[in-house]
Amino acid sequence: xxxxxxxxxxxxxxxxxxxxxxxxxxxxxxxxxxxxxxxxxxxxxxxxxxxxxxxxxxxxxxxxxxxxxxxxxxxxxxxxxxxxxxxxxxxxxxxxxxxxxxxxxxxxxxxx
Numbered sequence: 001x002x003x004x005x006x007x008x009x010x011x012x013x014x015x016x017x018x019x020x021x022x023x024x025x026x027x028x029x030x031x032x033x034x035x036x037x038x039x040x041x042x043x044x045x046x047x048x049x050x051x052x053x054x055x056x057x058x059x060x061x062x063x064x065x066x067x068x069x070x071x072x073x074x075x076x077x078x079x080x081x082x083x084x085x086x087x088x089x090x091x092x093x094x095x096x097x098x099x100x101x102x103x104x105x106x107x108x109x110x111x112x
Contacts, residue, residue, distance in 0.1 A: 051094025054083065060091050064100060074099065 060080070061068045074080045079099050082089045
């Protein structure tokens with residue numbers, strides 16, 4: 001039998017019900033994404049996120065499942081529109097998901 005340890009975590013400024021609701025929403029979104037990938041469906045943007053949220057190159061790479069070099073290549077190819085702030089580059093969440101949908105649609109057309 002395995003030994004399990006219990007760790008207490010204290011979170012301030014949020015009640016337990018709200019915390020559990022947020023966790024459930026995150027888990028639901030992950031399951032929906034995983035099911036969509038398994039079924040070959042196009043990824044859908046989580047409802048709770050704003051299309052104008054700015055994402056870093058690293059965040060975009062995680063969303064598209066590629067490297068930051070691919071993010072740079074997609075930017076140079078005009079697939080993604082970069083927004084520069086000083087020395088940093090960001091991408092709009094909605095545009096990233098739209099680019100993914102377009103890439104997947106093109107890929108599905110080529111496979112037919």
